Amino acid sequence: MLGKIISFEGIEGTGKSTQIQKLKTFLDTKNIDSVTIREPGNTYIGERIRYLLQYDSNVHNMCAETELLLFEASRAQLVREVILPMIHKNTWVICDRFFDSSMAYQGTARQLSEKIVCQLNHFAAGSCVPDLTILLDIDVDLALQRLQQRKIQKDRIENESIEFFKHVRERYLRLAKEESRFFTVDATLPVETITEKICTHVQKRFDL
Numbered sequence: 001m002l003g004k005i006i007s008f009e010g011i012e013g014t015g016k017s018t019q020i021q022k023l024k025t026f027l028d029t030k031n032i033d034s035v036t037i038r039e040p041g042n043t044y045i046g047e048r049i050r051y052l053l054q055y056d057s058n059v060h061n062m063c064a065e066t067e068l069l070l071f072e073a074s075r076a077q078l079v080r081e082v083i084l085p086m087i088h089k090n091t092w093v094i095c096d097r098f099f100d101s102s103m104a105y106q107g108t109a110r111q112l113s114e115k116i117v118c119q120l121n122h123f124a125a126g127s128c129v130p131d132l133t134i135l136l137d138i139d140v141d142l143a144l145q146r147l148q149q150r151k152i153q154k155d156r157i158e159n160e161s162i163e164f165f166k167h168v169r170e171r172y173l174r175l176a177k178e179e180s181r182f183f184t185v186d187a188t189l190p191v192e193t194i195t196e197k198i199c200t201h202v203q204k205r206f207d208l
């Protein structure tokens, strides 16, 4: 039997990392082996790409096409080095972002061809499609306020305009309407309420 893939999506500051840890704890109580991973990253190559994409202070002029290809390169490595081996061991994989991020950020907000993003997503992810995608949805201003409170250094993409993140959010909401694998949760609710909604949904969806 193959392990399931559950991805979390949303603009920054929606609480993805917080809820991923809570879902992992819930799966532990059900005796389901799981790992948490993040995109970009989680392999040597992926972490090097993450640094280049987000924190390298020598990067000032990365074009959108390069950005997309770097996210896809990190994804291709992650799928083959981590995700496929894990699901073949019947371990569930909880992903902090997956290919829907490329559609929302590079396809819509960076205005690249959605057809090309879709083709590259398929090329990089191969047969790996999330069994469930949890979209944490929040107003952009509120999410940015949360990030300001966190007071850690902003990365290259976090410095984009509010308009940029509004486009990302709108595309996520459209994806959630188009694809039945999505479950959208109001990310302004208290942490515990969101966890309860997610765990109840996972329990029902996978008959746990």
Ligand code: Z5A
Pocket (backbone or CB within 6 Å): 010, 011, 012, 013, 014, 015, 016, 017, 018, 019, 038, 039, 040, 071, 096, 097, 098, 099, 100, 101, 102, 103, 105, 106, 146, 147, 150, 155, 157, 158, 159, 187, 188, 189, 190, 191, 194
């Ligand atoms: N990117 C892309 O462009 N294309 C791609 O294909 C991929 C990614 C894969 C990766 O960011 C960047 O790469 C991201 C998209 C782009 N860029 N941006 N900008 P990352 O991995 O560094 O981080 P992130 O994914 O954007 O998430 P984050 O900033 O770490 O936030 P989060 O994980 O969603 O939230 P959190 O850390 O759990 O919570 C944020 C704060 O809110 C924290 O202080 C919490 O205590 C608080 N919090 C959480 N939940 C609540 C609730 N319910 N109420 C109140 N406060 C809360």
